[in-house]
Amino acid sequence: MLHLFRYRFLQTIRNFPIMFWALLFPIILGTLFYLSFGSAGLESTGESNWDEIKVAVVKEGDASENARAFEEFLAQMDGEMLDIQDIFQESEALNALNEETISGIFYVRDTPSLTVAKNGLNESILTSVLETYNQNASMFREIAMTHPESIPEAAKAMEEYRYVTSEVSLGGKDLNPNVQYFFALVAYACLSGAFLGIQSSVDGQANISALGARRSITPTHKLTLVLIDMTVLFIIHFFNILILCLYITQALGISLGDDIGALLLVDFMGSMIGVCLGVAIGCLARISYGMKMGVCVLLTLFPGFLAGLMFGNMKNIIELHCPIINRINPAAVLSDAFYCMGIYNDMERFSRCLLILAVMSALLLTAAFLGIRRERYDSI
Secondary structure, three states: OHHHHHHHHHHHHOOHHHHHHHHHHHHHHHHHHHHHHOOOOOOOOOOOOOOOEEEEEEEOOOOOHHHHHHHHHHHHHEOOOEEEOOOOOHHHHHHHHHOOOOOEEEEEOOOOEEEOOOOOHHHHHHHHHHHHHHHHHHHHHHHHHHOHHHHHHHHHHHHOHHHOOOOOOOOOOOOOOOHHHHHHHHHHHHHOOHHHHHHHHHOOOOOOOHHHHHHHOOOOOHHHHHHHHHHHHHHHHHHHHHHHHHHHHHHOOOOOOOOHHHHHHHHHHHHHHHHHHHHHHHHHOOOOHHHHHHHHHHHHHHHHHHOOOOOOOHHHHHHHHOHHHHHHOHHHHHHHHHHHHHHHOOHHHHHHHHHHHHHHHHHHHHHHHHHHHOOOOOOO
16 A cells, blocks of 8 residues: 555656645745735725825815814814915815815815815715714704703713724634635635646546556455545645745745634645546546546636635626526635635534535545546456
8 A cells, every 4th residue: 555655646746747736836826816916905004095085275264163172173283184284275175176286175164165076085084074063063052052061071082983883803803805816715725736636537447548557456455445546635735725825824924813723624625626627537537637627727727716815706607697506616616615715703603614625525535436436447
């Protein structure tokens, strides 16, 4: 058995075309992803870096009490959310607004107002700032008319409003949208173990290869040969995926999750489903070797596409319209496992993904063995 193990291992790693698709191509693809997306933002720090919104403040007429209060409110916002420009004339402010050097103009008067030139995120924030001030001012006026003795308490409550909620963590992380491509990439790389599985199955078929003819007349039981081949391929492809993950995390600096044990478990299950897929294709398809490789390319790239390898939002679209596809697509299940492990911290969903992968692997391996078991040759 050690002899069979050793030579299957050497034969596999020396097959450069197969090892290229199983190891080198995913690494090249990951490098191209990194160069296309850039390194900025792939590793989220959890901190928001919002730029202050540039605005102009124009005073109109005599300064009433409400106008002075609004002016003081804007002064407090300056440097935090707003960046008040040194513009005092309305004509100058309108020119700046048209040239889009500022996002809005606040008018300081008895009834404060805002002028913007378009609809956008900054303009929505400015509108919210004005609405918040008007609501608070209206509330204070009502308190002053009905319960003037409560004004100090209301003012104190307004100063402390930001402490009503507290920030907690459920164990999840911020996710840059581009990271999903790398989750789908690792899932595709796992399925690329099918190339190893096809080569192994072809080497066991006497009607396709000379090596298969020699192995068919050996007294070693077919189940023993299959188990040895599968063990070798699992080990080789498992290390292929580990190399890819190390390259992504260490060389490219992209986090796939902090739980090393869970990462190794997903990589192992991914390696298993990929190799089992290849063995099943090689044993069940009564077609030439070239056609089998073509089917393998289709059954690795197409599930990868559905999992978001080429279009990041594809898995979400499928989940919205036909979620059953994501449950039977091994690439989508693998990608989902990475999300649960590294982003959502949802161990129940994570366990479900691993169970689905285990069931798929068992079904494919059983089908492959039954296909080999039925093979008989009139002459070798």
